[in-house]
Amino acid sequence: MDKTINVTLKVWRQAGPKAKGHFETYKLDNISTDASFLEMMDILNEKLINERKEPVAFDHDCREGICGMCSLYINGHPHGPDSEITTCQLHMRKFKDGETITIEPWRSAGFPVIKDLMVDRSAYDKIMQAGGFISVTTGGVPDGNAIPIPKDKADEAMDAAACIGCGACAAACKNGSAMLFVSAKVSQLALLPQGRVEAKRRVKAMLSKMDELGFGNCTNTGACAAECPKAISITHIARLNREFIKAKLSD
Amino acid sequence: MWLIDSSVGRKFVMGITGGFLVLFLLFHSIMNVVVVFSPEAYNAVCEFLGANWYAIIGTLVLAAGVVIHFLYAALLTVQNLRARGRDRYAVTTRQEGVSWASKNMFVLGIIIIGFLVLHLIQFWSKMQLVELTGHGDHALAADGAYWIQHYFGQPVYCIVYIVLLCALWFHLTHGVWSCLHSLGLDNKTWLPRIKAIANVVATIVVLLFMAVPVYYLIVNVFGI
Ligand code: HEM
Ligand code: FES
Numbered sequence: 314m315d316k317t318i319n320v321t322l323k324v325w326r327q328a329g330p331k332a333k334g335h336f337e338t339y340k341l342d343n344i345s346t347d348a349s350f351l352e353m354m355d356i357l358n359e360k361l362i363n364e365r366k367e368p369v370a371f372d373h374d375c376r377e378g379i380c381g382m383c384s385l386y387i388n389g390h391p392h393g394p395d396s397e398i399t400t401c402q403l404h405m406r407k408f409k410d411g412e413t414i415t416i417e418p419w420r421s422a423g424f425p426v427i428k429d430l431m432v433d434r435s436a437y438d439k440i441m442q443a444g445g446f447i448s449v450t451t452g453g454v455p456d457g458n459a460i461p462i463p464k465d466k467a468d469e470a471m472d473a474a475a476c477i478g479c480g481a482c483a484a485a486c487k488n489g490s491a492m493l494f495v496s497a498k499v500s501q502l503a504l505l506p507q508g509r510v511e512a513k514r515r516v517k518a519m520l521s522k523m524d525e526l527g528f529g530n531c532t533n534t535g536a537c538a539a540e541c542p543k544a545i546s547i548t549h550i551a552r553l554n555r556e557f558i559k560a561k562l563s564d
Numbered sequence: 565m566w567l568i569d570s571s572v573g574r575k576f577v578m579g580i581t582g583g584f585l586v587l588f589l590l591f592h593s594i595m596n597v598v599v600v601f602s603p604e605a606y607n608a609v610c611e612f613l614g615a616n617w618y619a620i621i622g623t624l625v626l627a628a629g630v631v632i633h634f635l636y637a638a639l640l641t642v643q644n645l646r647a648r649g650r651d652r653y654a655v656t657t658r659q660e661g662v663s664w665a666s667k668n669m670f671v672l673g674i675i676i677i678g679f680l681v682l683h684l685i686q687f688w689s690k691m692q693l694v695e696l697t698g699h700g701d702h703a704l705a706a707d708g709a710y711w712i713q714h715y716f717g718q719p720v721y722c723i724v725y726i727v728l729l730c731a732l733w734f735h736l737t738h739g740v741w742s743c744l745h746s747l748g749l750d751n752k753t754w755l756p757r758i759k760a761i762a763n764v765v766a767t768i769v770v771l772l773f774m775a776v777p778v779y780y781l782i783v784n785v786f787g788i
Contacts (some may be wrong), residue, residue, distance in 0.1 A: 323654075336654065386653060386656070388568065388655055389656050389657035390657060391703055405647055415654055417653055417654060420648075420649055420651045421648065421649055422646060423647065426651075485659065487644070487667060488648065489644065489649060490571070490786040492571075519742075520570060520571070520572060521569075523571070524569075524570055527647055528573060528647055529571070529644035529646075529647030529648065530574055530643055530647075531571065531575065532665055532666065532669060532742065533666065533741075533742040535659075535661055535662050535666070536662050538661075539659035539661050540659060546752060547745075548750055549753065550745070550750050551749070551750035552751075553572070554572050554575065554576075554746055554747065555747075555749075556748075557570070557572040557573075558572065558747070559748075561566045561570075
């Protein structure tokens with residue numbers, strides 16, 4: 314089972330936010346197909362360190378697809394060529410022997426490059442801070458299951474809550490729009506009675522924060538949902554539109 | 565003003581104006597096929613839509629719709645290019661389920677504008693405009709059937725119209741469902757349905773429009 318492949322990597326190197334970036338080519342031999350993509354990147358960095366060269370900076374944390382920290386635009390796809398997984402869940406068996414793998418950072422005005430493959434995604438945190446929460450003015454803790462929630466609503470809210478905020482949607486979007494992210498975060502709360510209370514204020518605050526941070530206008534191409542590691546549906550975007558338009562019309 | 569300051573507001577305006585234009589095109593395409601069956605009936609419609617107050621108001625509202633749709637489309641396109649950033653990806657791929665039309669709406673729109681200008685010069689300027697200004701040939705101002713025969717008697721114009729209508733078809737296959745989606749009228753059950761509706765509406769409108777140049781092409785070239 315221990316199959317190995319040789320690959321050529323074309324990696325984006327950029328010394329800092331203002332520096333001019335370029336592609337650097339590296340050859341890696343005898344990479345196990347059982348290795349994860351990030352393990353392959355670790356091997357590359359080990360090699361670079363041994364050669365007394367600067368290792369490649371890239372983001373990662375949990376390495377099990379739940380934190381949303383890993384990124385990387387691999388061969389034209391955020392999170393690589395496989396579907397519904399994050400980069401940390403991608404394995405080298407998805408690549409062919411002798412293949413050239415191009416690795417780029419997220420490219421979007423909302424996500425400026427910090428170094429190499431690492432981008433600043435604090436814009437998503439700012440959008441969350443603008444309204445992606447329920448204020449704790451609810452009195453005592455209510456009994457569990459005291460608020461009835463229809464099954465379909467609960468399912469839909471859970472699907473939206475699967476968003477890990479990795480930024481693949483804005484990275485994939487030709488319009489640099491963060492609508493899939495914002496719509497998932499608005500939806501998961503708007504669908505539940507606990508979130509309805511502040512629904513209007515929330516949708517207006519989160520959307521205007523998104524606009525203010527320079528993300529683009531959604532034109533419903535659907536590239537975001539096609540690349541989303543959590544398969545968030547673009548129908549959440551329709552809900553966001555609906556919630557926002559209703560909130561504005563009732564002002 | 566949220567209709568210009570917010571991204572969803574801007575898409576709301578795109579959707580309303582685009583949807584309104586689609587409804588107009590449905591009417592216009594149905595009206596056009598009348599000429600195939602009865603040039604007299606068609607001319608009666610032309611008479612009705614001459615320089616009457618309601619036709620003039622209709623024309624002004626339509627013009628406003630096109631202008632607003634176009635200005636917003638230009639604004640959106642510029643903002644989106646800026647949001648995309650200066651650095652482009654070295655490797656790009658086609659994502660599954662992402663239609664070609666959805667990525668080229670502005671280019672398709674520019675082609676439609678070109679088509680519109682040609683069409684206004686060929687027909688509107690010889691008809692309603694003549695009635696409004698009093699300059700030009702009054703006898704032919706309500707004779708739509710004459711003008712159709714005049715232009716579509718030349719096969720080159722039939723071909724030009726047929727080709728340009730294809731651009732409209734692409735714009736509508738994305739535009740119709742995108743319009744509903746932008747207005748918030750969509751969910752998991754309806755997404756495949758409104759996409760199907762968009763294809764059906766686009767195809768009906770374009771086939772109805774194409775029927776006229778195709779009919780004249782056959783009659784004039786093959787003399788059936
Ligand atoms: C005047 C030239 C035109 C230009 C430059 C243009 C451009 C655009 C652009 C950039 C979009 C946004 C992309 C999107 O939402 O996916 C759009 C949407 C749309 N256009 Fe046009 N278009 C033009 C003419 C038309 C015409 C004549 C119609 C009607 C038949 C039309 C119908 C629509 C519809 C229904 C939408 C969807 C609106 C939405 O998604 O909110 N457009 N157009
Ligand atoms: S590293 Fe946590 S999701 Fe990939």
